[in-house]
Amino acid sequence: MNTKWTDEVNWDERGLVTAIAQDAQTGRVLMVAWMNRESLTETATTGQAVYYSRSRQRLWRKGEESGHAQRVHDIRLDCDGDVILLMVEQIGGIACHTGRSSCLYRRLESSGSAERTWSVVDPVLKDPATMYPSKKNSPSDPS
Amino acid sequence: MNTKWTDEVNWDERGLVTAIAQDAQTGRVLMVAWMNRESLTETATTGQAVYYSRSRQRLWRKGEESGHAQRVHDIRLDCDGDVILLMVEQIGGIACHTGRSSCLYRRLESSGSAERTWSVVDPVLKDPATMYPSKKNSPSDPS
Numbered sequence: 001m002n003t004k005w006t007d008e009v010n011w012d013e014r015g016l017v018t019a020i021a022q023d024a025q026t027g028r029v030l031m032v033a034w035m036n037r038e039s040l041t042e043t044a045t046t047g048q049a050v051y052y053s054r055s056r057q058r059l060w061r062k063g064e065e066s067g068h069a070q071r072v073h074d075i076r077l078d079c080d081g082d083v084i085l086l087m088v089e090q091i092g093g094i095a096c097h098t099g100r101s102s103c104l105y106r107r108l109e110s111s112g113s114a115e116r117t118w119s120v121v122d123p124v125l126k127d128p129a130t131m132y133p134s135k136k137n138s139p140s141d142p143s
Numbered sequence: 144m145n146t147k148w149t150d151e152v153n154w155d156e157r158g159l160v161t162a163i164a165q166d167a168q169t170g171r172v173l174m175v176a177w178m179n180r181e182s183l184t185e186t187a188t189t190g191q192a193v194y195y196s197r198s199r200q201r202l203w204r205k206g207e208e209s210g211h212a213q214r215v216h217d218i219r220l221d222c223d224g225d226v227i228l229l230m231v232e233q234i235g236g237i238a239c240h241t242g243r244s245s246c247l248y249r250r251l252e253s254s255g256s257a258e259r260t261w262s263v264v265d266p267v268l269k270d271p272a273t274m275y276p277s278k279k280n281s282p283s284d285p286s
Contacts, residue, residue: 005251005259018161018175027170032161032226044251044259075251077261079239083175085247096222104228108148108187108218116148116187118220 006037010081017084019051021062021095023102024073024087030095031103033060035084040075047072049086066131068092092126099126149180153224160227162194164205164238166245167216167230173238174246176203178227183218190215192229209274211235235269242269 009017019035022028033051035043039059042050049070053060063069074087096103105122152160162178165171176194178186182202185193192213196203206212217230239246248265 005261008261020163020172020175022172029163029165029172029228032163032221076247077249077251078175078246079241079243079248080246083247085172098222100222103221103223104219104226105222106220108220118148118151 006040008081009037009040009077009084011037012082016052016054017082019084019086021049021070021086021088021090023090023095025089028102029104030070030088030090030101040084043072043086044075049088063091066092066094066097068094068131070095094125094131097128097131099124099128099131101125149183151224152180152183152220152227154180155225159195159197160225162227162229164192164213164229164231164233166233166238168232171245172247173213173231173233173244183227186215186229187218192231206234209235209237209240211237211274213238237268237274240271240274242267242271242274244268 011017015036016034018032020032021030023030034054036052039050039052042059049062049072051060051062069091070086070088071091072086072088076085077083093101095101096105100122102122105120106118107121108116109119110116154160158179159177161175163175164173166173177197179195182193182195185202192205192215194203194205212234213229213231214234215229215231219228220226236244238244239248243265245265248263249261250264251259252262253259
């Protein structure tokens with residue numbers, strides 16, 4: 001039997017799977033999004049990261065607005081088939097819609113007291129307003 | 144107003160959030176699981192990775208059966224608050240229930256033809272049967 005490779009992915013009830021993008025050079029986890037079968041197939045075929053935007057309900061070709069595309073070096077699948085890992089080259093060095101290199105920019109910190117806080121530990125490298133010229137007031141993550 | 148740090152997490156309708164464990168030393172993405180509020184709080188308090196197992200519907204203290212616990216060095220939150228990243232020290236060097244270092248051990252490869260296949264590219268470091276003595280015949284991922 002010739003099983004199609006996309007059939008080995010454990011798509012959820014919405015036809016989606018979790019997709020992580022990791023910087024192939026620095027090892028930094030850049031972002032987490034969703035993929036459907038069409039976006040995974042296009043990613044494998046073109047070598048450019050394509051996700052599925054739940055809010056827009058359509059394919060999201062990473063960088064289509066911001067120019068911050070991702071060249072895909074490697075595609076991995078996890079043991080139970082419900083996580084895809086993309087090893088990517090992040091064009092422009094910015095993966096996050098806030099203008100930061102990675103979306104994982106808040107770090108849990110505790111001061112002397114027992115109270116913990118999320119601290120922003122990564123700088124904004126580019127003003128989001130210049131990244132999304134079509135949405136002057138509300139740049140948003142299309143996830 | 145004093146917002147509790149766990150209130151800044153964007154819990155889904157089930158009260159869960161995606162949690163990624165990354166090896167703090169090698170940078171390798173080790174696994175993806177779920178967390179609820181209780182497991183995140185316990186992780187922050189104890190410095191040991193605690194997830195929420197959907198299949199068992201209870202907290203899953205990573206390594207409780209296998210001994211392959213994770214010491215947590217750092218906890219990060221993403222821009223829209225629905226992904227947690229743990230930077231961990233993986234005890235025993237094995238994160239996956241298959242006995243491999245990482246759960247992301249299948250790589251998409253294409254031979255000369257157009258057909259792609261998922262190839263297992265990481266070795267089994269430990270026989271799963273010896274990792275889960277209580278389940279001789281069916282070691283399984285509790286995710």
